[in-house]
Amino acid sequence: MLTAKERARVEVVLVRARNPNNIGAVARAMHDFGFGRLAVVSDYPVPLETARAAIDADEVVARAATPGSVAEAVRTCTLVLGTTAVGERALEHPLWTLKDAAARVREHMVDNAVHRVGLLFGSEKTGLSNEELSHCHALVTIPMEQYAGVRHPSMNLGQALAVCLYELVREREMERVISAPAMATSGDVDRLRELFAEVLQVSGYVRRHPAKSDEAQVRRLLLRAVPTAMDAPVWMGVLRQVLWGLRREK
Amino acid sequence: MLTAKERARVEVVLVRARNPNNIGAVARAMHDFGFGRLAVVSDYPVPLETARAAIDADEVVARAATPGSVAEAVRTCTLVLGTTAVGERALEHPLWTLKDAAARVREHMVDNAVHRVGLLFGSEKTGLSNEELSHCHALVTIPMEQYAGVRHPSMNLGQALAVCLYELVREREMERVISAPAMATSGDVDRLRELFAEVLQVSGYVRRHPAKSDEAQVRRLLLRAVPTAMDAPVWMGVLRQVLWGLRREK
CATH class of the missing domain: 1.10.8 (Helicase, Ruva Protein; domain 3)
Incomplete structure (x- = not known):
C-alpha cells in the first residue's frame, strides 16, 4: 500500500487520449484512490475543459500537465511502466502481472524519496506504440479472460486505470472500520x-x-x-x- | 482466484441502473474478466438494446436477465453482497473490504457446487436503499481516499464493477507468461x-x-x-x- 507521499510520486501518463469522457473517468478514479499527478500527451489540443466536468475530478484535471512527448512526460521518473493487453507484439520488455508490478512499485518507492514512477496508458484502440514502449522499464498487464479464437480483449481505459490504482492501494486499512455487528453471547x-x-x-x-x-x-x-x-x-x-x-x- | 465454473455461479445485479453507457461498461468488464451472468433490476424498461453496442460485451448483454425485484434477482443465491461507499448510513450488516470479501467468496464457492453469489450494485447517485440492502448477508466496500470535510467519494459504476471482478480473479496466472527476456550468461x-x-x-x-x-x-x-x-x-x-x-x- 502506497502512502500519500508515495502516491504523490506516481505520474499517470495518458498517451494519445482524445476522448474527454475517458480523461474524465481517469481523473475521477485518480481522485477516488488519492492520486493527483496526471499528464496527457497528445499531438492534438487536449479537450481538458470538457473533461473538467467529471464529478470530483476537477482538481486532478485542472492540475494536469500536457507535455509534448512521452520522453518529456517521464523525464523525472526512475521507473516507467507501460500497460498492455499483450497482443501479438514481440516482447522486448519484462512483462509483469499487475499484482507483481504493484509489489515492485512499492519496493521501488520505499525509503527512496527521489524515486518517481510513471504509469503509461496508450489509446484504447492501438495501445502504446513501440516507440512509446521504448521509454518503459517493463510492461504491466491485467490478467483477463482469454477466449479461444477471439482477439485478445482490451479494457476500457477508465476501468483499466481504476484497477491499476486499486492494486496500488489495495492494502489500505479502512479508516472507519465497522467490521461487523457485535455477536450475541x-x-x-x-x-x-x-x-x-x-x-x-x-x-x-x-x-x-x-x-x-x-x-x-x-x-x-x-x-x-x-x-x-x-x-x-x-x-x-x-x-x-x-x-x-x-x-x-x- | 475463481475458476470458470465458479465464475458462472456469480450473479452481477445492477439495481436501478438506467444509463445504457453504464450497463455497457459493466458488461464489458464482465466479459474481460470472464463473468457472464448479469441481471438488471429496474422499475422502468431497461434500454438493453442501446447497451448492446458495448465492445465485446454483446453476449453478456444479450443474455442479461431483467427480474422484477431484488428478491427475484437473488432468489437462487446463497451469499448476497451489497456494494457500498459507506456513507453516513447506520450499519446493520457486517462490512468487509473488497479484499476480504473476495476471500470469503472463494471460500463460499469452493467444494460446493450449489453455492451462488449475488453481487449487488446500486445506482451511482443513491447507492442501494435499506430495503435493497436487507437482502444482503454483508456489505462490501472498496477502500478509497477520504478527504477531510468532503463528502465520501463514490466510484463510477463501471470502474467499481471492474475493480470488484479484478479482485475475484486477481490470482489468475497468465496463460501466456513471457515474464522477461532471457538474460545474458x-x-x-x-x-x-x-x-x-x-x-x-x-x-x-x-x-x-x-x-x-x-x-x-x-x-x-x-x-x-x-x-x-x-x-x-x-x-x-x-x-x-x-x-x-x-x-x-x-
Whole structure:
C-alpha cells in the first residue's frame, strides 16, 4: 500500500487520449484512490475543459500537465511502466502481472524519496506504440479472460486505470472500520434457547417431533442462526409474545 | 482466484441502473474478466438494446436477465453482497473490504457446487436503499481516499464493477507468461567486458582514468546494465565497430 507521499510520486501518463469522457473517468478514479499527478500527451489540443466536468475530478484535471512527448512526460521518473493487453507484439520488455508490478512499485518507492514512477496508458484502440514502449522499464498487464479464437480483449481505459490504482492501494486499512455487528453471547443464546424450548413445548411441536427437540439440537439451530447482540432481545420479545399467544389459546 | 465454473455461479445485479453507457461498461468488464451472468433490476424498461453496442460485451448483454425485484434477482443465491461507499448510513450488516470479501467468496464457492453469489450494485447517485440492502448477508466496500470535510467519494459504476471482478480473479496466472527476456550468461558478459576493456584501452580512457578502469569495476558496470541474451550480440557488434574506428584513427 502506497502512502500519500508515495502516491504523490506516481505520474499517470495518458498517451494519445482524445476522448474527454475517458480523461474524465481517469481523473475521477485518480481522485477516488488519492492520486493527483496526471499528464496527457497528445499531438492534438487536449479537450481538458470538457473533461473538467467529471464529478470530483476537477482538481486532478485542472492540475494536469500536457507535455509534448512521452520522453518529456517521464523525464523525472526512475521507473516507467507501460500497460498492455499483450497482443501479438514481440516482447522486448519484462512483462509483469499487475499484482507483481504493484509489489515492485512499492519496493521501488520505499525509503527512496527521489524515486518517481510513471504509469503509461496508450489509446484504447492501438495501445502504446513501440516507440512509446521504448521509454518503459517493463510492461504491466491485467490478467483477463482469454477466449479461444477471439482477439485478445482490451479494457476500457477508465476501468483499466481504476484497477491499476486499486492494486496500488489495495492494502489500505479502512479508516472507519465497522467490521461487523457485535455477536450475541453464549448466555444470550442460552436464554433464547430456553424460551424457544418453551415455545416448542407449548405449541405441541415437541409432542409431534420429539427426536428434533432435544436441547443440543435446538442450541445448534440457534447458533447457526448466528444472532447478533442487537437481534437477541428482538427474538426474546418475539418468542415471549408467541408464548403468550399460545397460552391464551388453551 | 475463481475458476470458470465458479465464475458462472456469480450473479452481477445492477439495481436501478438506467444509463445504457453504464450497463455497457459493466458488461464489458464482465466479459474481460470472464463473468457472464448479469441481471438488471429496474422499475422502468431497461434500454438493453442501446447497451448492446458495448465492445465485446454483446453476449453478456444479450443474455442479461431483467427480474422484477431484488428478491427475484437473488432468489437462487446463497451469499448476497451489497456494494457500498459507506456513507453516513447506520450499519446493520457486517462490512468487509473488497479484499476480504473476495476471500470469503472463494471460500463460499469452493467444494460446493450449489453455492451462488449475488453481487449487488446500486445506482451511482443513491447507492442501494435499506430495503435493497436487507437482502444482503454483508456489505462490501472498496477502500478509497477520504478527504477531510468532503463528502465520501463514490466510484463510477463501471470502474467499481471492474475493480470488484479484478479482485475475484486477481490470482489468475497468465496463460501466456513471457515474464522477461532471457538474460545474458556470465560468459557473455565477460566477453563483452574484454572487448569493452579493449575499447577503454585504445580510446585512451584507461590512461586518463586508471582508477576507474580495473576489471572488477568494469564487470560491475556491465552487470548493472543487465544485458539480455538478445542484446549482448548487439553490444559486441557496437564495441567491435568502435574499436575498428579507434584503431583506424591511429
